[in-house]
Amino acid sequence: MQPFQFSRSSDLQSASSAYLAADTAESDVAHSRSQYLAGGTTLLDLMKLGVMRPERVVEINDLDRTNAGRIEFGGNSLRLGALTRMSAAADHPDVRRDFPVIAQSLQLAASAQIRNMASLGGNVLQRTRCSYFRDTSYSNCNKRDPGSGCAALDGINRSHAVLGTSEGCIATYPGDFAQALIALDAQVEVLGRNGPREFPFAKLHRQPGQTPHLETTLAPGELITAFLITRAPFTRRSLFLKVRDRESYEFALASAAVALDLNGHTIKQVRIALGGVATVPWRAHEAEARLVGDKIDDTSVRDAADLAFAHARAREHNAFKVELGKRTLTRALRQAAAMEI
Ligand SMILES: Cc1cc2nc3c(=O)[nH]c(=O)nc-3n(C[C@H](O)[C@H](O)[C@H](O)COP(=O)(O)OP(=O)(O)OC[C@H]3O[C@@H](n4cnc5c(N)ncnc54)[C@H](O)[C@@H]3O)c2cc1C
Numbered sequence: 001m002q003p004f005q006f007s008r009s010s011d012l013q014s015a016s017s018a019y020l021a022a023d024t025a026e027s028d029v030a031h032s033r034s035q036y037l038a039g040g041t042t043l044l045d046l047m048k049l050g051v052m053r054p055e056r057v058v059e060i061n062d063l064d065r066t067n068a069g070r071i072e073f074g075g076n077s078l079r080l081g082a083l084t085r086m087s088a089a090a091d092h093p094d095v096r097r098d099f100p101v102i103a104q105s106l107q108l109a110a111s112a113q114i115r116n117m118a119s120l121g122g123n124v125l126q127r128t129r130c131s132y133f134r135d136t137s138y139s140n141c142n143k144r145d146p147g148s149g150c151a152a153l154d155g156i157n158r159s160h161a162v163l164g165t166s167e168g169c170i171a172t173y174p175g176d177f178a179q180a181l182i183a184l185d186a187q188v189e190v191l192g193r194n195g196p197r198e199f200p201f202a203k204l205h206r207q208p209g210q211t212p213h214l215e216t217t218l219a220p221g222e223l224i225t226a227f228l229i230t231r232a233p234f235t236r237r238s239l240f241l242k243v244r245d246r247e248s249y250e251f252a253l254a255s256a257a258v259a260l261d262l263n264g265h266t267i268k269q270v271r272i273a274l275g276g277v278a279t280v281p282w283r284a285h286e287a288e289a290r291l292v293g294d295k296i297d298d299t300s301v302r303d304a305a306d307l308a309f310a311h312a313r314a315r316e317h318n319a320f321k322v323e324l325g326k327r328t329l330t331r332a333l334r335q336a337a338a339m340e341i
């Protein structure tokens with residue numbers, strides 16, 4: 001592992017200053033010379049593998065004593081501090097009752113040990129599990145080394161994405177929690193050199209296009225402080241369905257985060273996000289539009305699933321994800337409609 005400077009910050013401002021001390025305004029976050037360290041469950045792996053080589057690591061776990069480490073309910077909203085551990089949010093009784101898709105997306109992620117250690121902020125910024133990205137003996141990975149090519153295009157691409165891909169990168173976004181956040185129209189709160197700002201979580205991740213190494217819209221040094229979710233008529237009737245190779249713990253082959261507001265059997269509002277199949281947490285707007293005003297039945301859910309994958313582009317080993325993704329979505333919609341709330 002490359003040597004690095006280590007520091008520890010207990011307040012937001014000093015964390016940001018320590019990060020920026022080793023960084024340049026031009027560098028993208030994933031290749032930045034500084035990295036924040038929260039649970040360390042993914043950053044340390046990538047440093048040991050030589051995939052990430054920061055010169056400075058700024059530990060931010062002491063921030064969990066601030067509101068960046070708390071779960072707070074306002075009158076109409078939920079604020080999840082970014083230093084909250086995945087297990088704390090997954091097990092919180094009010095989160096489970098009022099925002100089930102959030103709790104389930106975390107409960108079905110990783111293992112109990114990892115969930116106890118890992119933070120929500122680190123979870124949304126975890127990097128792809130593409131094996132060519134994680135193995136530095138492959139020289140052609142545009143995400144790791146811009147302009148070097150993509151070994152996965154003609155390689156073993158069973159776990160890779162079918163939505164939002166480009167000729168430069170087909171890596172799947174691996175996390176689960178992010179799908180729940182975009183399904184519920186969450187906002188993300190960040191703190192950077194110009195102070196705090198808040199924006200839709202759906203704008204955090206970037207599709208690969210010609211610049212797969214640019215993964216988020218965060219500026220260098222910006223620290224995620226919280227995720228904000230407003231209660232809506234669909235937040236309670238929401239769920240997360242995940243299909244994976246083994247049940248004990250594994251990343252998704254396909255997942256669906258859905259939220260429904262029903263008037264009798266008629267769909268007033270619906271939110272759909274897909275995971276395991278796309279390069280970023282994927283909102284299926286066309287599928288949502290198809291369902292509004294209709295009922296959940298064989299025709300409507302099948303139409304919605306077809307629309308969700310209408311622009312899918314499969315490669316040699318991952319064509320099965322198109323049908324698997326559609327089935328996952330149709331099952332999730334049926335289960336959400338049948339929920340007793
Ligand atoms: C075996 C295994 C299985 C897993 N399975 C799943 C799964 O099924 N589903 C799933 O969703 N995840 C899964 N994960 C990933 C796991 O959930 C993440 O490793 C974890 O959530 C990362 O959180 P962390 O706090 O440990 O992040 P860290 O490793 O500390 O940090 C990750 C990145 O985020 C940055 N960062 C951290 N916090 C902040 C912040 N507040 N602001 C700005 N930058 C920040 C760091 O600089 C770093 O670049 C798995 C991991 C492992 C090892």
Ligand code: SF4
Nearest residue numbers: 130141142150169170
């Ligand atoms: S899919 Fe993306 S991450 Fe994987 S090898 Fe290609 S460029 Fe790298």
